[in-house]
Amino acid sequence: MNPAFSERTFEFCFNAEYCFANSALLASHPHIPSQQKEKDLGYDVEFKIRQGNYTKSIYIQHKVSSYAEKRAGANAQFFNTHNGPYFRFAVDNEQHNTLHDLSATKGNAFYCAPRFHLTHELEGHFRASTIRRNAVLLDPLTVGQINDNNRHNVTYDASGRNPTLHSDPRPFERAYSGAEDDPPKLRELRIDLSFIDDLSADLMQRAISSRFENAVTDAIKRARPIEQVQHLLGRVYQVSWLLLP
Structure with missing residues (x-):
């Protein structure tokens, strides 16, 4: 069964709750409305970084998952992995490798997906501030890079356990939630203008050497580093960037 809400809707709900609970700065996200707002956000983020209040950098790619209750046709490998119902979302290989490398060198990166798929569930969790508790956070560093052009998926069971990268199954180390009682351990960094x-x-070189080369326009090349980061993370790699104290 396909999810009844969009990735952008889930992203908004999760980010709003997570930022409020953790005093986090939402430094970039996939849908900045206009170039002017992007510039305004860039100056604001630069100013706050200069104050030296942030020590953790988190990159989140939000996903929404389809849900399968029964073994049927081509889903047998997924169903058998969990011996029962499961959630599944598709992976973009190049974005996966970018998340992997960000997690290894620039902070903490996660896929973030819900353990629900219906609109009334999303509405209920949003009103109760339980989106984080009912989401899974998966670090791509624990399954490694993808070095082929095949289609890949991530599955996890109905309780969020046994997260696995397919088609050659590789289990994630574990699934976290965004709730206070089950947080991933975040690495601290010196977050400054350097x-x-x-x-x-790093992001500019990565994009230029990939299928996203056309996204690096002359205007982006002339932009300030913070604007380049926001553009590439948000609009190219579809990643929310959060800074935590």
Whole structure:
């Protein structure tokens, strides 16, 4: 059964709850409305980073998952992995490898997906502030890079356990939630303007050497590093970027 709400809706709900609970700065997200707002956000983020209040950098790619209650046809490998109902979302290989490398060198990166798929469930969890508790956070670093052009999926059971990257099954180390009693351990970094410069250079080189080359326009090349980071993370790699104290 396909999810009844969009990734952007889930992203908004999760980010709003997570940022409020953790005093986090939402430094970039996939849908910045206009170039002017992007510039305004860039200046605001630069100003806050100069104050030296942030020590953790988190990159989140939000996914919504289809839900299968029964073994049927081509889903047998997924169903058998969990011996029962499961959730599944598709993976973009290049985005996966970017998340993997960000997690290894620039902070903490996660897939974030819900343990529900119906609109009334989303509405109920949003009103009760339980979106985080009913989401899974998966670190791509624990399953490694994808080095082929095949189609890949991530599955997890109805309780969020046994997260696995397919088609050659590789289990994630574990699934976390975003709730206070089950947080992933976040690595701390020195987050300053030098960090932004390094992150920008890394993302720019990565994009230029990939199928996203056309996204690096002359205007982006002339932009300030913080604007380059926000553009590439949000609009190219579809990643929310959060900074935590």
